[in-house]
Each structure stands twice: as C-alpha cells, then as structure tokens.
Amino acid sequence: MTQNVLGQIYDYVDQYFDEHLAATQRYLRQPSISSQNLGIEECAEMTAGILRELGSEATLVPLEGGHPVVYGHLSSRSSDRTLLVYGMYDVQPVEPLDAWESPPFQAQIVGDRIIGRGAYNTKGPLMAFLNGIRSIQAVAGDVPVNMVFVIEGEEELGSKNLPQFIENYADELQVCEGMYFHMPTEFIRGSPLVLLGCKGVAYFELEVKTLPTDAHSMTAPVVRNPVWRLISALGSMRGAGDRILIDGFYEDVQPPSEEDEKLLPELVDTFGPGGLEAMYGIKDLGSDLTGVDFVRQLIFGPSLNIDGFAAGHTGSGIKTIVPASAMCKVDIRLVPDMTVQQVMGGVRAHLDHLGYEDIEIRLLAGYNPAKTSMKESVVQAAVRSIQRMGIEPKVVPMIPSSGPQVMFSDPPLNVPLVISGLGHGWLMHAPNEYIEVEGLRSCEKSAVAFLYEFGAV
C-alpha cells in the first residue's frame, strides 16, 4: 500500500513541480547572510510562515546574542514516532559578486541548474523537504511521522548559540527517535550516500607576542622573533610521517570497525583520490596513498591542520622588521572517541611542557565527532528509502568534515543522526553555487520516501 501511495505522491510531485520550483526560487531570493545579518529576520519569518502553511506550529525562538531558531511541530494522526528535522535558513556571504554568472539572490535557472546562494547549502534542499511534506499532505491527507523542526540561522557562524537552544528545549527534543538532515548527496550523479556521522573539529588560534611593537630587523640578533617561536612550537607537534606528537593525542582514537572496513571499498569512487580531485578541481593532491588506504585515512585519520598563518609584513616588496606578534589558525579533526575538551587540554599541556606558556590559545569552535550505528532505525530508514527508489546507496560511516548535527547526538539528547537525500549540487561557499533542477525534483521525492520509511518502522 505504501508503495502505491508513494507512487501517487511522486506523480503529484511531477505534476506540481513547476509550482514547487517557483516556491524554492522565492525562498532563495530572500537573502539570509548570517555573518552580515542581512535578511536574517525576514528569512526566519518566511521559514516559519512556510511551516505554518503546512499546518505546523512554528515560533521564532530568540537566542541570546544570536539569530533565532525557527522551531516547529507537525503532528501525524497515524504515527507515534517522532523525527527531529534539522535545517538551516542562513547562508554564506556572496563576495566576490562579479564572479557570479547569475546574481546570487535571483535564483535564476541557467541551463540545467538553479544558480544562487543557498541553492545547494541548504535552503534549496530544505524547501525540497517541505515541498515533499506538501505533496504528502495533498495526496495522503496526513504525514507519516511526527516532526520537530529545528531550523537555525547560525550554521555558517559555527552554530555558536545552538547549545543554548538545545539546553532549553532538551525535554521536547529528546523524545525524537532520530535526527535527519536532508542534503543532496550525489557528489557523483547516480551514486547517493547515506552519511552516518561527522568528524569532530576543534578550531583555534595560537598567538605569540614577544615585542610591544614591530622592531627594525637589525635588532634580530638580540631580540626574540615571535614567528620563530610559533614555528618552533608548531614544529614540536608534528614528527616524521605526519605523526602528531601531542601527548595522548591518539589515546582515544578508535580504529575502523569490521563493519566500517566493509564499507570502505565502495567509497573509493567518491572519497578516493579521483573523487576528491573531481570535487575540488584539484589535479594533484600530492598524497602517497591510493584506493582504500586513502579513503581510510581520509575518513578515520585525525588531523592537525594549519588553516592560516599571519605575521609581520606580507605585502609586496621589502619591510625589514622583527614582527611584534605571530598568529596561526589551526583545526584538529577528531574521530571517535576523541573529544574537543581532551584534545584542547592536550595542546595546552604540550605547549606548557615545552616552555611555551606565553602562547595564547583561543578556541573558536568545537564539535565532538559523531558516528551512528548502521543498526539505528533512522539509518535503516534512510538506506531502505533510497533502495525503494531503485538505487543502492553507499553508506559512509562518517564524513571527513564536521557539522552542528552532532550536537543532537551528543549528550544530553543522544538522538542518532543521519544525513541523506538525492540530487546533485555543488560550489557551496563559492560563487555560482547551484543545485540541478532535476536534482531538486529527486531531492523532494527522496524526502517523501524517507518520511514514509521512518514512520513505518
């Protein structure tokens, strides 16, 4: 019967796709750049309005010092299961404007794509999800599962105020049996993914000051150069073969399980050297690893990365100075069972132990890693829903990037998470971000399929 209803709903999606596409374009035309507070309030209201049109309760929950969460509840008459639907209504800035072939907030269709900020990451997929609910309601008159919507406006700011919300609404959130984040996962068209978790990340700055102001570099023989000091400190953290020398760094690292190892060979196309090179347009990644070894290292290897380094004169030409200070940005990617707290404690202890007490550490963002078991119902539902659409998804034990989704799987909520969805888009955070028009259609259908599978468990 479900299959029958699903078929009718897919037909409905096809029949009304032009309307759903137009609604998506309207939503993308509303700017919502969180870092510039541009259109945020308007977009939050618009999002709540769309939820209300679906019969959902929806309120804007203000966050101290941040942008509001659009918080909604949509009841099912036929199910006692509840899904936590995580989404985001904010987007990245659009500079440089002149690099866009179509303006970032006009959501024009160019060829087979909608080009626009948020088209792929992730206002487009969010609207596909909500249009999916609209289609379900039109055909079936009811949704197959209760839903709690948490649609935040600070994902692009590192979701820094989301813990506030989670703490205040923990009682209502922890009844959810699973958390779903809807994303077009066809990095390779025709090869969708089910993502069981994310690496954690600790993003921090290190700064060292040795002089009150820049000094003429003729003083170099007798003053302490902060760049040398920071370089020495960083150098002490990394040994031969890129081994990270911070005491206890690898202590809590869990190697891939047997179940994980079985998944890896399937992922070589997407997460192998060729896949990454295609994704980033990078010709030569310079890695010595290949095949499954590359994928294992990418997914299960913790890393100590320098994102930026700034000191002294960096413009053109000559300025002979001993800079007053040096700063670098570092991110550590965490795998289970590492924690932000344990890792940052290790960094501090390492620096102190070597006499670098003067190096200041500023933690800018931290997420713990999250990895959901294949056995969780939310994962099973995601896998089966795509199989029912005639495609065998690849299961990714953990994506090598990090996201706020883990806040729901962390204590106190402990809600298992999954990320999935059909469709192809790309260029998030860059000019000409896009989602394919047909990808939007399959994205909507995959939302419908998932909701039925999760409700039916």
Next chain:
Amino acid sequence: MTQNVLGQIYDYVDQYFDEHLAATQRYLRQPSISSQNLGIEECAEMTAGILRELGSEATLVPLEGGHPVVYGHLSSRSSDRTLLVYGMYDVQPVEPLDAWESPPFQAQIVGDRIIGRGAYNTKGPLMAFLNGIRSIQAVAGDVPVNMVFVIEGEEELGSKNLPQFIENYADELQVCEGMYFHMPTEFIRGSPLVLLGCKGVAYFELEVKTLPTDAHSMTAPVVRNPVWRLISALGSMRGAGDRILIDGFYEDVQPPSEEDEKLLPELVDTFGPGGLEAMYGIKDLGSDLTGVDFVRQLIFGPSLNIDGFAAGHTGSGIKTIVPASAMCKVDIRLVPDMTVQQVMGGVRAHLDHLGYEDIEIRLLAGYNPAKTSMKESVVQAAVRSIQRMGIEPKVVPMIPSSGPQVMFSDPPLNVPLVISGLGHGWLMHAPNEYIEVEGLRSCEKSAVAFLYEFGAV
C-alpha cells in the same frame, strides 16, 4: 689657519642660519616619494638646481626603469683630493596622514623641531651639507676638496638601479679617495658617532605551493599542507641557541678584531639594551644578553630573521581550509666576509639537500657587508673633524643595519666609506619624522669641519 677659517665659517653659518633653515624647509616642501613616483622629477631638478647654484656641474642621469641620479662635480682650486658625496633625494610614503601633528610636506617648526617627511632621512641633512658648502664658499671663496655628488632617487626602493649607474660611471667614481654619507648621528644628544660600515643583507621570499587551489580542511589527512612544509623547512635552518644550521653559514664570519673589541664598551649607551629600548620605545626586548655581550651580538652577529609570514585564512573567524600555498619573507644580516651570493647559495643547497626543491626562493634585495678600517683617511678625517668641534665621537665598527653605501666600497670601486654628522633627529619612515632645529645647525657645521679635514689630509 684652518681653525681660523673654520671659526669664521661657523660665524657665517650662525649669521645666515635663518636663510639656510628657510632653504631647507623649501626643499622639504617638495614631495619626493619614490615608491609612488610623487614629485620625484621635480625634486631631482630642484636638487640639481641647488648644486648648480654652488657652481657645481649637475646632470640628471636617467636609469633604465628607475628614477634619475643627480650627478654633479664641484672642483676645488686648492686640493687634488676627491670626495664621493653620497646622498638621496627620495623619501618614504607618509601614510597614515592623520597621525602627523603637522602635515608631512609643510616642514613646519613645532617647538624645537622641524617636522616633515625627509627632515631627518635624509633631505634635511643633505641640505645642511650643501648649505655648509655655501658657507665655505662665502667665507673662503673655494671648497677644500673636489667633490663628486651621487644623489639618488631610489634609496627607499632598495637602490635597485644604482648598480647600473655605478657600472656606467665607474671610471669617474673610482678616483675618489673616500665616500661620505652625512647623517645626524646623535641618537643620544651630545654623543655623535662615526660609522665605519654596515652589515649586509639578503632579503628574500620563500614560497611553497602544494595545491592548485585552497582545499576544504577535511582533506587534511590526505593532502600536503604547504604551511607545514614551509614551517618544517624553516625549522631545519635553526637549532638550539638560535644557531643557524645552513651549511657553511658561519664559514666566512670574521669575529670582531682587537680594534673592534676596544670600541664596544663605549657603545653600550647607544647600542646596549637601554639604547635600543629608547630608540624603539620598546620596554622589554626579551634578550638574555647585557652590556658589551649584547652590543657584540647586535653588531657582529649574523641573523636569520622572518619579516613576515602569510598563508591561508588570516581574517577573523573560521575558514577551514588547507591553503594552496604559503609564503614568508626572510632577511639574513651579513657580517664580513659573508657575501649575498655565498649565503643564498647556502640556503638553496640546504633546501635541496633536505628535499625541498619545490620551495621557491625570490631574492628581493642584497647588499654585501662593508667595514672600513680605522686607518682610512676618510675615517680619520671624520673622527678628527668632530674632535675639533670639542666632542669625542664614538666609533662604531659597523652599524647593524644595511644600506646602499656599501655599493661604493664593494668592487669595482673599492672606495672606503664613512657615515657621520652632528645633530639629532628620529622617526624615519614613521609619522612626525623630525630633525631638531639646533641639530640642523650643528649638522651644517660638522659638514664644514669634515670637508676641511678630508681636504687637508
């Protein structure tokens, strides 16, 4: 007799000082910012005009791709000795404009100072020198030595085209028995210096690229981060106790001679920790050295300094990337008998030996070190001329900074150089650059005294 003439000339300087001061202000009011090509041609013409007023031949020698040298000859009827007078008519930029308490090109007198760009470095002292010649001619009717003027317009650009000039005019220049650069050396008022040379410098950029574009930092476990690579390469150049580990680096380093060692205790006031701290307004230099040890290290220690480092995201907040490239600026200060060529060869060999063939080296500027013997007549003249004015100068075997003056003492010219002059000024390259009005007067008198001493040898 000379002493008698000198007294009359000093009286003349005092009598006409207001006129000389006004001429200096007019000269400072003509902008001449070489890096912005602002007023350069006008200032070159003005400089040549002033030389011609003194009866000197003066031409503008164009330099391929650069600003002209003002080249002049002034003959003496009474001397067969020839002095090479080095000077510069260009100045640094003036930004930030709003930090000046008096506009940079108005040369206003504020309290006991003339404030203006070039007042101290070095259009003010140059005019003091030329006014000195004017005073000599007014009283004695002739100058006591033949002079060849080389007044360049690219000192603040690293004198990059001066070698062209020196090569083309080597025959005329190498007849000179000494080179003189006139500078107010009273960093501490009442304590003038005679400077016998400069350290050399090799200023270069190191750049490493490992990726065609920035990559998401989730790829960190499997790609080569260029920042780590540059840090490792730099770290390999420096060992315990700041020892520089580039092969052969110390091979040609000459330790201070017995003569040098005798001069060092006298220099603790100016070049000791207190002197440098006063000069730079820096409270704590962070050096473990004190007294003569500090001065010896400052003057005779070669150094490997990082002037700047730039890679990846250096703005506020979070951007998780593996940067495509990393760049740093480095200066190596050279002491006799190191050479730019030998040192840069050592850096390249060091990098290649450790497998860093991919790190690009771009040499931006290089001067060899120069150190004139105390016994040279040009040094003796500088010392005696200040003694005759009743002050015992301190002799500095080598200043810890570098300058184009060494181009004259290098082959093919081999003209021994000295830098000296009375007066106090400061804040070169900074807002509110100044020379004291009374410093300008003693600066002019010290030029007169030097010319007589050098001519009389």
